[in-house]
Amino acid sequence: MPTIFIDGQELQVKDGENVLEACLNAGLDLPYFCWHPAMGSIGSCRQCALVQYQNEDDSRGRIIMGCMTPVTEGARFSLQGDKAKEFREAVVESLMLNHPHDCPVCAEGGECHLQDMTVMVGHSQRRYTGQKNTYRNQYLGPLIHHEMNRCITCYRCERYYKDYAGGKDLGAQASHDHLYFGRHEEGVLESEFSGNLVEVCPTGVFTDKPFLKQYSRKWDLQSAPSICTGCAVGCNIAPGERYGKLKRVHNRYNHEVNGYFLCDRGRFGSGYVNSDARLDYAGIKKPDDSFMAVHQQQALETAAGWIKGKKVAAIGSPRASLEANYLLREMVGAKNFAAGFSDTEAPLMSAVALILKTTKAQIPSIKKIEAADAILVLGEDVTNTAPRVALALRQSVRNKSFELAAQMGLPQWQDAAVRNLAQDQRSPMIIVSAMDTKLDDVASECISLAPDQIADLTVAIVAALANQASGNNEQANQIAQILQSAKNPLIVTGSSMLNLGIIDGAVAIAEALCTDDTSAMLSVCVPESNSIGAALLRSGSDDAIGLTLSDLVNNAPDVLLVMENDLERRLSPDEMHKLMGKGTKVISMDMLENPTLGASDMVLPAASYAESQGSLVNMEGRAQRYFPVFEPTAERLPSWQWLLKLGAITGHKALSKLNHFDEVVAACANSQAEFTDLARAAPDNSFRDRGLKIPRQTHRYSGRTAMNAGVSVHEPQQPHDTESPLAYSMEGLNRDQPSSLTPFVWSPGWNSNQALQKFQAEVDGPLKGGTAGQHLVVSSTMGYTAISSLSKGASQQVKSTAVKMQPHQWQLVPVHRVHGSDELSVNTDEIAELAGCAFVALGAVVAEKLAVTDGDGVVLGCGDTQLSLEVKVLRRVAKNCVGYSAGYKETLALQPATLVTLTKDAKWQRREPQLIASDRTIPDPIILDPNIAKGGSAHV
């Protein structure tokens, strides 16, 4: 550990770091712009200047850039000396020459790194009286607003977008004082990670466009620590609320999960929380199939009446919290509980849960994924199914360049030098998939195979790994050799192909790679935010494996409870009709109007993730807690509270004993071994920081007494949070609290998100409050064995593809899209606009044969069904395969591996480009009567 001197003060610093990092680690305020902990240094902004002295006698010194200077033993620097301070002030003054005085109308104002740095260097007087540059801004799509006049040319945006996230359509243009950051021409930014520009830009060039439409200052937002429900990665987020609306979602740092970055689904996909399609009141179906709104109590009493003495079953949800799913299972008993997976998905999810519990391979966090030096991706288009993992994979292929840099004695943070040295040399990443994936551009090899052939290839790779000499599959031998020669090999797979063979094969490869000195990593992507939680719950029950949806369809209960699950996405229309038919009373709770609610006999309005608390188990088995950002409005309740109330009113033996969230967590933790540590995901309700709850509001939160004056001049009492250690208040301390309870980052002088470095134990390290979340299942030494009973779904699939393919027939392969395939986020206008319409993905050869190009239409024939869909032409598609948009409403009925015919749709009307989402027709609310029915129970 070298010792350096800053203003005469002796500092023990970390070997290999730069002086800027050393200063920040020592808690010193050294201004910077272009440096970013995840992206290293390029020395472009000249802001982090210090004076370095040769020795003790040197009194003149020379200006150096902190971010470009490695620490060396005995080096002497001045941070507070006049020369260094004057230089830094001059840099800000020069940056401010062209910067407009538009802070009051700028969305960055109040959380602007440039504001913070300007104040920090003491530049308070403008001497420049000339004209400023003005630029033409570009339309960059529905998510990002562009305002080039504010640019200070730090290059962070370009470096993030191109170098870090692999985007191609944003760049630096021109030079000196007319530098411009934008696209070649106006248009939607193509990257799935464009939203991070909002946080990466140190000023207001790139801002959150949906947030601008309903803007509030950072200090006026009420925030809570939360978990993204967009996919199973479980990125930590900090959503902000004001006036009862969810305003925006910001990244919340978790060292091991998302780090500094989110995907656009996570950042912008929460608009549905404010949707007009949200359910406000409970409703009971009237004979004319419309719903009558009723009070909570009335609904509960009616439901209790229906349930009493009847055969009740329940369907849980992989997108609802573990606690809510647990309560539902307790309410009806494990024998009558289905976790809510479709029949095709259920065996896969059971297998993944079993893999997490038993595999010898290491299940990596995203941080660990970044350390992989050879990657095999099997069947998964990770960018579209677990986006944040794909961003990590983009970093892991850089390990080759870090190796080269180490040989040259270059530190990793010397970003430009390291990239220049490596050029396009990357660590190997082999992608085996049916079609294009968004990581193809950094892959060393892309192999296009149909899903079943991918499974076959895994078998060949395992054979090659067992004995390298034998086996005549050259491709498999080659892959095996690459994996074997790596120090940290990583196998990435997932359930998106709905093919168990691929997953089993991936595990077999990873386990075959585990030797005494190598522990191979295995990452399995699953679709929904709590898929793993629901799968663990299902397989963990003592009674049996639980019900499948088809069990329920074939043996309908008297009363069916459906929680946060749109069964249209899991069942065919026929099955759905059978299940929800007249014989069964269906009680559904959910947030947004959907076909399941429409077909139910009673609907209960559930709170969204932003209005409730619970735990979600991510794809690596990490339980993470989300907390309410604001109180649910109207008569909405979190699902777990609906269930407790229903348990109390029906006098349920177990449920009526539970009153509070913490009791539910404790009961859940005791229910099965996997959940033992559930309570450790976050501190309980009794936690106090120096005697106080953690405030959700900043200490500058304004208008608390006035913001509802339009409704009533009487100041309402602040809501009281009885369930969590967070308060709906600005009173309390926001420093050094446990990371799972950090609602936002702020530190004196650091109003922007860069305040994060004050919360980190060291630069780019874990937070001082520890890493949020708790691993529920830790990989074992046992090894995973595929259970034959679980493979039922897979064998069925093998059978269906074994059918001999006729000419002009293609095999369906699901294609996932980050915008469009997810059930909830697509209810956000901006996401719907980006999702476009359902599509068929074809290879160039097939497209030519059918005489269609991008944007044309084809008729997809599948048995009696004829679907007219838009064509997307892909670069590579496996032989005899054709893709379909998975998760899109129009294509929900399609099943993978079925054989289809294709013909050109002559009547197809090409879609106008840039359809404005707000022009979409919004379905009529299903509860037409907004007046709460008065008095009396409302039995149908």
Place this chain on the structure above:
Amino acid sequence: MSKSQMIQTDVGSALSVDEIAEIDAELAHVPYKSGAAIDALKIVQAKRGWVSDESLRGIAKHLDMSAEELEGIATFYNLIYRRPVGEKVILFCDSVSCWISGCDDIKSKISKLLGVDYGETTKDNLYTLLPVPCLGACDRAPVMMVGDDLVTHLDDKKIKELFGKVKTKSTSSSKAGPKSEGSQ
């Protein structure tokens, strides 16, 4: 007729057969396709006088680059023209040696003769006037380049000889020079 109208483009590409051949010859010398980006821009500019959006996208496609990447390179260099220029570009040095030798006066006279200011093209499309920091001929200041020719020791007589016959007062408002989103 302007240069660009004379070019025959290859079917399916914004580039002509000749341009593609010349760019391919450059590609043989570089390890990465993008390494030939500057040469490719110069080749197209030599044939057409400037690099249009369409040409830029054509080059980018030919070099497996994104249009944004190539745009960054094209706009970085002041002498790659992203807007149409006249038949000849006047690169007028306004750097220190020329300034001492009275280039300001010469420049205003040229502007008067041609009826154009910096960044503008004469209406007959013969000349585009651009400033340049130095032409490396300080010993013969003031200097400028007209097309490919260096003209030294500028004085009233010389510029009258050169531009006296050009019809004046025919300023076109179209600004030449590198495509810049900014204007001061």
